[in-house]
Amino acid sequence: MGWLRGSFDRLEGRLLAELRTEAAEAGAAANGSAADCTAAPPQTVGELPPCVQRYLELADAASCKYMVLTSTQIGQFKYSADDASPWQRMKVTLSASPSVPAFHWSARCTFKPLIGMRGSDSRVRGSGRLDWRLWGWLPAHSANGPELDRTLLVRWLADAPGCPQAMLPSASLRWEAVPGFESEARAVLSHGGITVSGVFTFDGEGLVSSFRTDDYVMPLAGGGQERRPWLVRYRGHTRVKVADNTSGGSGSSSDGDQQGSLFVPTDCEACRVESSGREVLYVRFQLEKLSSH
Template identity: 30%
Template structure:
């Protein structure tokens, strides 16, 4: 097992232990959620059931583009999210230029973000930290809150009033506040998350804030619960839309526990 893979496994196991010891204090009452959010949860099948507070997102397939003019590259992706710390870890593996093995690890732990990338398991090509990665990590956690819906009840998320099918929300940790818009479709299910707070790594150099969007194009169902099954992520650049990520989720393994939704 490579160093990057070991780091992913250790961080995830550490978070799972924290989740098992967590007593659930501080969560808001689900009745205080904006109605479009509550309707989404009911439609997903959570009424009278527990909202997961941690889980593994099992990606059936995923692809990335490393620039607006670059081809799609297939990835093997592993992901674990938890609302306890909160925590997000995404491990990605592919071959650069179709030859060199590449591993990446995108982490956000309690509001501290980082990105690590290695070629052939030993050559560092990415080792990034700082406020831009802290901020972007929080935006991503907020965008994915409906994947592990116990996060919707955490006190570090603040909800605005619903405006039709759109609900504004913000997340605050370690003195950083990020915001975004949850947009629900005509069917009542969450469909789009938009934020103006995430940093884009310009291939020409530097990090700059650009409009960012996650779109959920399809839902599937397992054990009576609907889950997001096809997801894309894109940037809105001056020259146009740049979709850089797309993937299909096979299932979300959340295990036992959680908070009752009623």
Template identity: 30%
Template sequence: MKIAFLLLVIVHGLIHLLGFIKAVDWVQIKDFPIEVSKGSGYLWLTAALFFLIFALSYFLEWKYSWYIGLAAVLVSQVLIIMYWKEAKFGSVPNLIILILTLIAWMNTRFDAKVEKELGLLFASQTNEKAMPHASMDALPAAVQLWLKNSGASAQTGPQKVRVDQAFQLKLKPEQNDWYRGKAVQYFNPVRPGFLWYLDLNILEWVNIRARDLYLDGKGEMLIKLWSLIPMVNEKNNPKIDEGTLQRFLGEMVWFPWMAKSPYITWESVGENKAEAYIQFQGVEASGTFTFDQEGKFRQFQTERFMGGDENAKRYPWIIIAQDHAIHQGIELPTLCEASWILDDGPWKWAIIEILSVDYEGG
């Protein structure tokens, strides 16, 4: 899609350049149907330069490229109106460029929103009083083995976590093919919170941006088509608050030292299982962790609201680890599957591959 769009912009820009060349009479252009005066020729040159500069800045993914795109379309459309009889069909590429430029603008706004929320996620750390972490001896044996063998037992842990993910997603149980995208997730292990950001193409020309946020005990879910049309916008909802806290609890497997956090208490429920309880800002959640004989994390399960409307029901929500690898000295699950167990059977809705993990501030 990007290459096709760039070719459209470049060709459209070169056509405007022909108008300038004809105006200054550098060469004879017999097939150019418009008689262009020297005065308006410089408008044709301006439009051409705007389109070509826009193509370059769009290719380089400069976040303000949409300014140039809008200027190019504006100048071009003025020319088309001036020479409407001969140039009216130039409005079609202008419309296409305008739509995709507006989408680029909305992407910029979406990214700016995420950046602002990311600052808030870690700014709250400075207001958090230091609290003692649990000793290893206070944890169930299965959790102790997990922390020891993962390499996280001696850590209180870095203050920031970034996890880059390759994401496969199904938006509904009956969907056959997987949508593919990339996500980045930031965690605050000091003061429980996370921000997850997904860029997903569901068709060649159809893009979805999603952002999930857990901040100061409140959860939010936002999904937009082309960063423009809201598909999901859930916030100020106790069910979403609880669900995002449950997700934070399960995803601490990417920063295992969180198991010793003062916000989490544990109870052994079997040889290789332990129940974790987390409480933060008046919201409580729990889930069961399952490990193998070597202490590797294998599964997390909780009862989670599916959605946030008044009819939303709790269903089992399960994360299963399929593979592990070492990142920055800690063994982590690097291939996970997430499923809902619905009334009519399981729905595996996500496959998450961990591309990289970065810890900061330890």
């Protein structure tokens, strides 16, 4: 039992190490030391839809230079779409690179009384992996493959407001205006041969308030999976301090009172959108702390 639990820890360690390596390589490429001369240059901020420009300025996105950002969150989720089903608590740690679509998400939760669950979702080097275990050692569910790769690419995009640096245009991310909707913009993310997109909505203050996509793949109750609309909402924007866990000092190039902090949403929730249009809220999170690595 201890050996099986240890194998899960070792797997997480390898994935996190590979995530940091991929992030470092992406940072070197962005600085020009490994640039792809054949790739189209990223959009300039001036080429973006005005609502995106305003948000990036409010969030001071250009001043952030994090390689890997880790957020600790307290969450609740439902196993069933039934409105009467109880909420279950979970503790979540998300480590993500804002410069390349790569992340590792791990959680601990209670499935039923006396039955604990530990699991992780990761997308590293363009490959997605899902692994859940009862009590942290007994295999319960695992998955990989093209559809999971796509879904986890969408997940990275939905998590991007948690580090505004990730919302900047890049070789992977471009922005498009939504005709007739000045407060909306479509983000198009391409990586590892996969392209996904979704529409971000910005509120009257210019802050990101929601994300909606048709590229999320949902598991079906009777088995199988299908793409369905997926909606994420963001609230509670505030400036949060970032603990520096790097060996070389500050993980940010911000100056003055903004050094070592990010302006991010602290509450988010996700809904499955059924064919009838009904929104089924199934998970919600509250940010506890941020740290750089």
